Amino acid sequence: MKIIRPKxxxxxxxxxxxxxxxxxxxxxxxxxxxxxYKWHVNDGEEVFVVLDGQVKMLYKQAGVEHAALLEVGDIFYASVGTEHVAHPQGEARILVIEKQGSV
Incomplete structure (x- = not known):
């Protein structure tokens, strides 16, 4: 049993x-x-949830770079092979769910 207060x-x-x-x-x-962080591709799927702050998420689809500003409560899902990088806008707290040992 754990209670975690992200802030x-x-x-x-x-x-x-x-x-x-x-x-x-x-x-x-x-x-x-x-x-x-750094541009990377996970070796599995990744779920990325912004709990505090803002994160500019850059990602590539078919070699074309895109960007999305993620706010508190927003979820970014990276399917297998999605190249991406997170740029916090100041301090941020992020919940990440992924395969153990992933980048």
Whole structure:
């Protein structure tokens, strides 16, 4: 049993993670960041939920770059092979659900 208050979680470095659960190889982690990640492709699907702050999500479809500004409560789903990068607009807290060991 856990109760997690995302607004109280702050990392020592960008993309610091708090492991919440690992359910048969699928991890749920709370991330704190104030810096962009890197362009990457996960080796599985990813669900990305903004819990606090704003995140500019850049992603590519058929080689064309797109952008979406994600607000609190917004969900970004990256299917297998979706190249993407998250750029927080200031501090952000993000819930990420993905295959264990994914980038």
């Amino acid at each position: 109280q979680f702050t990392g020592d470095k960008a993309w610091q993670a708090l492991d919440i659960a690992n359910m048969q190889g699928i991890t749920t982690r709370l991330h704190w960041t104030d810096q962009p």
